[in-house]
Amino acid sequence: MYGSASTHDIPANAATGLENEDPIKLAEFEARIARGEKIEPNDWMPGLYRKQLTRMIEQHAHSEIIGSLPEGTWITRAPGFRRKMAQMAKVQDEVGHAQLLYSAAETLGKTREQMLSDLINGKSKYSNVFNYPAFTWADSNVISWLIDAGAIVNQMANAKGSYGPYCRALERICAEESFHLKYGHDAVVHLATGTPTQRRMIQEALNRWWPPIMTFFGPSDKMSTHTEILMRWKVKMASNDECRQQFLDMYVPKIWELGLTVPDPKLRKNEDGVWEFTEPDWEDFKRVINGDGPCNKERLAVRRAAEENGAWVRRALLSPKAKYVRPLA
Numbered sequence: 001m002y003g004s005a006s007t008h009d010i011p012a013n014a015a016t017g018l019e020n021e022d023p024i025k026l027a028e029f030e031a032r033i034a035r036g037e038k039i040e041p042n043d044w045m046p047g048l049y050r051k052q053l054t055r056m057i058e059q060h061a062h063s064e065i066i067g068s069l070p071e072g073t074w075i076t077r078a079p080g081f082r083r084k085m086a087q088m089a090k091v092q093d094e095v096g097h098a099q100l101l102y103s104a105a106e107t108l109g110k111t112r113e114q115m116l117s118d119l120i121n122g123k124s125k126y127s128n129v130f131n132y133p134a135f136t137w138a139d140s141n142v143i144s145w146l147i148d149a150g151a152i153v154n155q156m157a158n159a160k161g162s163y164g165p166y167c168r169a170l171e172r173i174c175a176e177e178s179f180h181l182k183y184g185h186d187a188v189v190h191l192a193t194g195t196p197t198q199r200r201m202i203q204e205a206l207n208r209w210w211p212p213i214m215t216f217f218g219p220s221d222k223m224s225t226h227t228e229i230l231m232r233w234k235v236k237m238a239s240n241d242e243c244r245q246q247f248l249d250m251y252v253p254k255i256w257e258l259g260l261t262v263p264d265p266k267l268r269k270n271e272d273g274v275w276e277f278t279e280p281d282w283e284d285f286k287r288v289i290n291g292d293g294p295c296n297k298e299r300l301a302v303r304r305a306a307e308e309n310g311a312w313v314r315r316a317l318l319s320p321k322a323k324y325v326r327p328l329a
């Protein structure tokens with residue numbers, strides 16, 4: 001069984017990870033992918049496909065669970081009962097997505113315990129955007145609208161990918177994310193069409209979140225380590241730059257429609273339909289994803305505390321004395 005899927009197990013050059021594979025099996029596997037077939041857990045797959053998928057699905061699961069934290073802190077402070085209810089439901093959905101994704105990653109051989117341990121020990125990554133603070137209610141609304149929008153762009157594409165369990169999880173996740181997107185849009189519209197103070201709040205939140213959002217889709221294609229092999233095997237169905245462009249195309253007009261501005265003087269759509277923008281600060285991005293962002297320590301501390309506080313429940317459930325709560329054999 002495949003034990004650890006840390007990034008360190010993945011060769012920097014994709015081709016070097018394939019030299020020990022049986023060429024006939026590899027060719028059959030790639031032919032299946034070319035025909036658009038789904039690969040299922042018990043099917044033959046190259047070790048590198050298994051490692052890459054485990055890495056990506058695991059990071060995605062961690063992103064959902066850590067991603068629930070910035071919005072989670074706003075449940076008790078959301079303005080009014082209805083917003084509180086909706087915020088709570090959204091946060092619960094995000095945690096549910098993590099459960100679906102951990103289950104999908106487990107089909108590749110890595111245990112959930114190992115994945116959670118790699119998360120709290122800082123060995124595994126999760127999305128850069130969740131290492132920033134949600135200072136105000138407006139920040140939480142920007143997350144609900146634009147981070148969910150970015151997630152949908154990426155995940156709708158990948159739901160048509162090659163690995164069955166991941167694609168099925170993504171289909172369900174995207175359906176729920178669509179509600180989140182509408183909820184986030186509604187909350188942003190409320191502030192953007194509200195009092196001058198509310199408009200200022202939402203503009204300031206957008207200004208804070210724009211740089212992390214621009215890096216949410218990953219480094220530019222020329223800097224991306226994994227895109228080539230992941231697209232060859234239809235795990236990623238669109239490159240980082242393609243997703244970024246699609247996001248800009250779909251959401252910049254909607255931002256402008258609300259009379260809000262995007263804090264990038266270079267942002268414009270060329271005559272050939274390509275969006276130009278200020279190159280994100282990739283050095284800063286690297287620092288954030290490697291543990292040195294504004295909230296990395298705080299996020300992992302919360303997750304670690306949840307792990308420790310829940311330990312007695314897991315022990316109790318696994319105890320031989322817990323026969324009344326275990327399913328009958």
Ligand code: FAQ
Nearest residue numbers: 007060063067126127128151216217218224225226227289
């Ligand atoms: N953040 O070679 P690439 C959500 C790392 S879900 C952190 O381009 P790849 C829902 C990458 O891991 C959000 N790290 O990598 C929600 C690699 O490092 P490694 C998450 C990043 O895999 C909403 C290195 O940089 N979505 O938001 C990021 O081909 C609201 C080189 O990069 C997914 O996970 C980043 N943004 O492409 C929840 C979707 N970008 O592993 C709550 C699935 C790159 O070698 C509230 N994942 N890195 O150490 C993917 O589509 C891909 O993995 C990418 C990255 C596109 C994220």
